[in-house]
Amino acid sequence: MASERITLTVPGPDGDREVSLSSPSRVIWPEAGITKRELAEYAIAVSEPFLRANGHRPVSLERFPDSVAGESFFSKNPPKGAPDYVHEVMCTYNSGRRHPQVVLDEAAAIVWAVQMNTVVFHPWASLAADTDDPVELRIDLDPQPGTDFTDAAAVAPALREVLREAGLEAWLKTSGNRGIHVFCPIAPEHEFLDVRHAVIAAGRELERRMPDRVTTAWWKEERGERVFVDFNQANRDRTMAGAYSPRALPGATVATPITWEELEAGVDPAAFTVRTVPTRLAEIGDPWEDLQAHPGRIDTLLEWWQRDLDAGLGELPFPPEFPKMPGEPPRVQPSRARRPN
Structure with missing residues (x-):
């Protein structure tokens, strides 16, 4: 049949x-x-x-x-x-x-x-x-166990200020789950590794300002109940659910662009679904319509990256499927690292 x-x-x-x-x-x-x-x-x-x-x-x-x-x-x-x-x-x-x-x-x-x-x-x-050259700097604010979307929402405005100080304008979307994705349009003048370093620089600056709420620690055992700035999502061939993409979650949620005003007023990411987002678009339009209108540059963030290198803060770990990268620390979680005699 x-x-x-x-x-x-x-x-x-x-x-x-x-x-x-x-x-x-x-x-x-x-x-x-x-x-x-x-x-x-x-x-x-x-x-x-x-x-x-x-x-x-x-x-x-x-x-x-x-x-x-x-x-x-x-x-x-x-x-x-x-x-x-x-x-x-x-x-x-x-x-x-x-x-x-x-x-x-x-x-x-x-x-x-x-x-x-x-x-x-x-x-x-x-x-x-x-x-080879990204048109977006992407930062994934990933709530760790013991935290949730409201914690990421509390951190995002501080990240916006960090990025503004670096000359970048930040745009928001829900991840479709518990996190928040922050995007900055950038001129395609730097390859992925440079953009990753720019994300690390922004994450470290945010962590300095909110050490009890934000972490850039790659190893889960070191993160605690904080929001993790997932810098490795900026790598080549590492992706996140795109804007307006459905998620494979029970409620059919959608990764949805939102405004900063909506974030401040309080939004429920579970409310944005395959069935509700078309109506939302018809009523308020696309918050990301002009996202690429004025791309910024990552020069200041790369200066911060170099400043941190000069201060002794080195490269951070890459995902396990990546080749060993220059300056990368050992890929072993701290609790399993061999201690010197």
Whole structure:
């Protein structure tokens, strides 16, 4: 028996496209009862701001063949048989290897990704036109056990002031979970390692000002009940859920751009879902519409990085899958490190 299949008409820059969707009634979020068809319709509804934030750049697709309660895998290479409106770009990874990665440039490509069982979209911080130099400085405020979204929300304004002192304007989005993502548009003049160092410099400055609430400690045993500034999310090929991307969480939450005024007034990240975000966009528009209008520079943050190096603060650990990096401390958690006699 043939599987259920429908065809969706998706507007785009070259006119309407007909995109086939198999198993449209399959439930992707069991607790919320949201189907694959609803996810595809969500993708069409938010396609304009989604592409403004995530389009024209490498993107990794987190795919769930069954539901968000089941197994998943990441897809980077464009699969065989992808339609011609799904583009690709050659990327170089930290290991030195190169391969093509998916690029989404129009709404039909997003719906195609949904047809391929994509739930979460993970865009790079750089564009397809120049994959080596990020156009965003990204800081992940990650609440640790014993803290939550309200703790990250209390820290974010102080981070905004740090970044302003460095000449950068900060923009906000919920992570779709417990954290907050802070983005600063930057001129694509520095490669990923420089941008990572700029994030570390900002994180260290924030930690100095809020030592009881903020940490840059890579090892979990050293973080305590504080908000972790996850500097390693600034690395090449390390990504976070893009703006307007759904999350694979029971409530079908969405990583949602918000304003600083909304943060101050108090927002509930659980309120932003696949079912509510289209209405929010229709009512208030996209808070990130002008994010890339005035890119800044990271020169001051790199001066702070050098200042800290001169003061004896060195490189911080990289993720375990990365090659050993110059100046990196040993990759062993402090409690397991061998003590000198």
